[in-house]
Amino acid sequence: MRFGVVVFPGSNCEADCYHVINKVLREDVEYVWHQETYVSGYDCLVLPGGFSYGDYLRCGAIARFSPVMDAVSSFAREGGLVIGICNGFQILLEAGLLPGAMLRNTSLHFICRFVNLRVENSSTPWTNRAAPGQVLRIPIAHNEGNYVVDRDTHRRMVEEGRIILRYCDGEGKVSEEANPNGALDNIAGICNEGFNVFGLMPHPERASEEILGSADGLVIWESIMAYHAERG
Amino acid sequence: MAELYEELGLTEDEYRDVVRLLGREPNKVELGMYSLMWSEHCSYKSSKMVLSQLPTRASYVLQGPGENAGIIDIGGGLAVAFKMESHNHPSAVEPYQGAATGIGGIVRDIFTMGARPIACLDPLRFGDPSRARTRYLLGGVVAGIAGYGNCLGIPTVGGDIYFDACYDENPLVNVMCIGIMRKENLTRGIATGVGNAVVLIGNRTGRDGIGGASILASQEFDETSQEKRPSVQVGDPFTEKLLIEACLELLEKGLLVGLQDLGAAGLSCACSETAARGGVGMKVWLERVPLREEMEPFEIVISESQERMLAVVEPEKLQGVMEICARWGLNAVVIGEVSEGDLLEVFWFGEKVAEVPASTLANGPVYDRRAEKPEYLAEANSLDIASLSHPTDYDRVLLELAGGPNLCCKRWVYEQYDHMVQLNTVVYPGSDAAVLRVKGTSKALAVSCDGNSRYVYLDPYLGTQIAVAESARNVVASGGVPMALTNCLNFGSPERPDIFWQFREAVRGLADAARHLELPVVSGNVSFYNESFGEAIYPTPVIGMVGLIGNLAHRRTMGFPAEGLLVVLLGETMAELGGSEYLHLVHGLTGGRPPALDLSREKVVQTTCIEAIRRGIIRSAHDCSEGGAAVALLECCCYGERGADLRAESDLLPHEWLFSESQSRFVVTVAEEDLGSLRRLATVRGVPLQVLGRTGGRRLRINDWIDLEVAEMRRAREEALERILSGGGHED
Structure with a gap:
């Protein structure tokens, strides 16, 4: 399987994603520079975390205008797998590939810590290796992870099973106390209608080796690989 | 010029020295350069003699003090660069930007040497936590560190925080950065090769931070301190991130002769230090410096605008340097060239506006300050502790200690820092030392910062020894063998004999402990004038220790x-x-x-x-x-x-x-x-x-x-x- 990790000026998790794909998953991976206008030969594109263009405007608001984003959009339209992690998720929202927007965390602070996530739909390309309702321990690290979306879209996403991950406690209970940033309905990760575009605030690449405190993020990577293998 | 040199912070004697060295009166540009370079902050004029006793060598030390950072060999072709610095006064005046640019400065010191920054640690000292001003300063400083450091993608993995009323007006913001490099990428801040180009890379130059080193860092505080806000630089972490990537790529491809960051004293410092280290001269054409606003030559040479680097490049490699900088969206302009002799010559549209021997700027005056044992010591040391009442409810005392501002858990702070990015942190903040794995090997680094200023206040010699011992102990508890240390020495005014005595005793303690524990001091920083309204902080030497864990399983x-x-x-x-x-x-x-x-x-x-x-x-x-x-x-x-x-x-x-x-x-x-x-x-x-x-x-x-x-x-x-x-x- 061949991954492409998109690099924007100010991305800072691209090397981490590269490391996990290359050294832990042992799959092919290449960087895709933000000025590329055409991407091909990839089975999955990763938009990594960071502060693209410094995030001096709204997070991701400038990155969406990068030449590469047109290519990412076409890739997604054709059914290609696109995963946006943290800032990558924010860019997908700004680019309109996923619905909704991000507000600042309710604490008004950057938050870096492990959180628990309940897998709400385990029959997606991103979560097929998870048991229904499985709790994953994966860290977050962001300032703007307070997800909002209009009521109708939210209802539709619930009905269609597009809410993939929700913040929960260690026992899998979704509660206000377990919500680190104020996100609507404890939403931590969502998909588009075709389930081939996935955005999530937590960093699975930071939880892909036991030595870093958790390997639960592997569930997501391995789901991608299983989906790809099955699809052929 | 008489009023001007005083305004700029030079003494009458220093001014006379400038006249003697030049053989004439300096003009305004030259005076601006000398005043900055001879400030305490840049010249170490009060501390230099005392610091010379520190042990700096070991077989594995690749670079000791005198460069942008110290470097040690950790085997397998890898080396570790690290240094600690202070950004106390800027943070007192404008906590967010002060702390943010502190990170920016120390990070540049590390990648300037050719190392990729892999972690920051921030020892912080604040005043009485019940005061609103303390909360304002702490909130701003932590947000500034987070805002800048998180954006760079460098994890902030440790540090410490203590509260004491002695820091009410003068908080301490020390920052340590650690980088890792392949040995062959070691680069120095040196200019050599007559005819080589001098390239300014990064942000445009503006009026921010003019005189930061002399006005903020080398004077004590009084009621006019808030007026010094314009002397605080403004940080742009996005550009810094691009600079890191571009500079490391330039070094990796072997395109640079030397690299130096622009920090205190801006171009004056970067040009004179690189030229002095290389024993060459330098011509600089100021009109080529990209500006944000209209500025006079006097301002351009001393501006402390952030996120700028000075590279020395052989002419045939210039094209390659420009291409890489352009790819990263960075300004890169040839602003000068290496010349024969030892003169730093500065031009402004063809007119020579300064001509000074580079080494006279870089090697400022040296003072042997008067030291006198402070009077408070006898009384403070004679406290009869045995005669004090004894507690009866030990549970309550223990909970109070553990829940007190100094010993309580600092999670509220370190969760605002990205302490995980780069996937090296294998022991997160909250234990004795942070542990960072070295990818591609079975090794790890254990790093810790320590400095209990109460001990140092009561006995500067012993207190500083304890700081060294404790930081080493933290590394050992984490499974590491302590290798080398850096330090930041925060004191009051060296012009006061009682303060200078504290400083001298502290450095003696540092030297003795380092020698005994076989820990070379490879880099460091001195911050004087930490006083306000005539009241100095407790003498606060902070030690940053780096240790090596040979096998990750031993963490x-x-x-x-x-x-x-x-x-x-x-x-x-x-x-x-x-x-x-x-x-x-x-x-x-x-x-x-x-x-x-x-x-x-x-x-x-x-x-x-x-x-x-x-x-x-x-x-x-x-x-x-x-x-x-x-x-x-x-x-x-x-x-x-x-x-x-x-x-x-x-x-x-x-x-x-x-x-x-x-x-x-x-x-x-x-x-x-x-x-x-x-x-x-x-x-x-x-x-x-x-x-x-x-x-x-x-x-x-x-x-x-x-x-x-x-x-x-x-x-x-x-x-x-x-x-x-x-x-x-x-x-x-």
Whole structure:
């Protein structure tokens, strides 16, 4: 399987994603520079975390205008797998590939810590290796992870099973106390209608080796690989 | 010029020296350059003589003091660059930008040497936490560190925070950065090769930070301090991130002769230092410097605008340098060239506006300041601690200590820092030292910062030795062998004999401890004039220690890792409550003598611990320091989420055994079958050892003195800082 990790000026998790794909998953991976206008030969594109263009405007608001984003959009339209992690998720929202927007965390602070996530739909390309309702321990690290979306879209996403991950406690209970940033309905990760575009605030690449405190993020990577293998 | 040199911070004698060196009166541009370069901040004029006694060498030291950062060899073709700096005064005036640009500066120092920055640590000191101003400063500083550091993708993995009223007006913001490099990429801030191009890379130059080093960093504070806000630089972490990537690519491809960051004193400093190090001259054409606004030559040479680098490039490699910078969207302009001789010549549209020997700028005056033992010491040291009342409710005292501002859990702070990015942090903040794996090897680095200024206030020589010993102990507890140290020496005005005595004694202590523990001092920073309204801070040397863990499997944390292990106290507990957290919190006093430190004992206790860790005997280890054995044991319980049932056999009074801060001690755990091996290792080295009891259960029990639930102790520790900072204190 061949991954492409998109690099924007100010991305800072691209090397981490590269490391996990290359050294832990042992799959092919290449960087895709933000000025590329055409991407091909990839089975999955990763938009990594960071502060693209410094995030001096709204997070991701400038990155969406990068030449590469047109290519990412076409890739997604054709059914290609696109995963946006943290800032990558924010860019997908700004680019309109996923619905909704991000507000600042309710604490008004950057938050870096492990959180628990309940897998709400385990029959997606991103979560097929998870048991229904499985709790994953994966860290977050962001300032703007307070997800909002209009009521109708939210209802539709619930009905269609597009809410993939929700913040929960260690026992899998979704509660206000377990919500680190104020996100609507404890939403931590969502998909588009075709389930081939996935955005999530937590960093699975930071939880892909036991030595870093958790390997639960592997569930997501391995789901991608299983989906790809099955699809052929 | 008479009024001008004074305004710029030069003394009359210094001005006369400038005239003598030039053989004429300096013009305004030259005077601006000298005033900055000869400021205390840039020239180390008061500290240089004293610092010369520090041990700086070891077989593995690749670069000692005098460059942008120190570098040590960690084997396998890899080296580690690190340094600590202060950004105290800018942070007092404008906490967010002050702290942010502090990060920017130290990070540039590291990648300038060719190393990729892999971690930052931030030792912070603030005033009385009940004051609104303290909360404002702390909030701003932490947000500034987070705002800048997180954006760069460099994890902030450690540091410490202490509160004391002596820092009310003058907080301390020290920052340490660590980088890793392949040895062959080691680059120096040096200009060589006549005819080579001098290239300015990065941000445009503006008026921000004009005179920061002389006006802010080299003067004490008074009621006009807020007017100095325009002297604080404004940070742009996005450009810094691009600079890191571009510069490392330039170095990796071998395109640079030398690289120097622009920090204090801006172009004046970068040009004169690189030229002086290379023994060459330099021509600089100021009109080529990209500007943000209209500026005079005088302002351009001293502007401290951030995120700028100076590169020395051979003409045939210029094209390649420009291409890489363009790819990263960075300005890169040839602003000068290396010339014969030793003159730094500055031009403005063809007109020569400055001509000075580079080395006279870079090597400023040196002062042998007068030192006199301060009067407060005799009284402070004579405090009769034995005559003070003794507590009866030890549980309550322990909870108060653990939930006090200095010893409580600092999670509220470190969760605002991205401490995980780069995937190297294998022991997260909150244990003795942060541990960073070195990818592609089985090695790891253990890093820690320490400095208890109360001890230093009561005995600068001993207190500074303790800071060295404790930071080394933290590294050892984490499984690392201490290799080398950096430091940031924060003091009041060196022009005051009592302050200078503190400084001299502290450096003597640093030198003796470093020599005895065989720890070269590879880099460092001095911050003087930390006083306001005539009142100096406690003398505050902060030590940053880097240790090597040869095998990742040897990393340790403080937490009790399993049920039924034996809890062992290595070292000896004496009645030493002088300068302790107990004395401060319970009696509101800072007095007596700091705990004694026998460096030979310290060394053998550390080698016993590290040897036992390497052999897999010790399962967890924690340094005993502020708050004594009781707080150390509480921390082991909280971190491991596990209790312990312990008996302390001692002639000491209960509160002495519990809260004494005797040095050279570790709390460790071992399996029962390994106790004999630990005993042998300890006995051979003459290290006292006491088996206290066993881990297990949900309570910490010590004799009939302490009986507390782990959950309650955790609440006390973990909820404290947010409570303290959420107010309840008086406004001022």
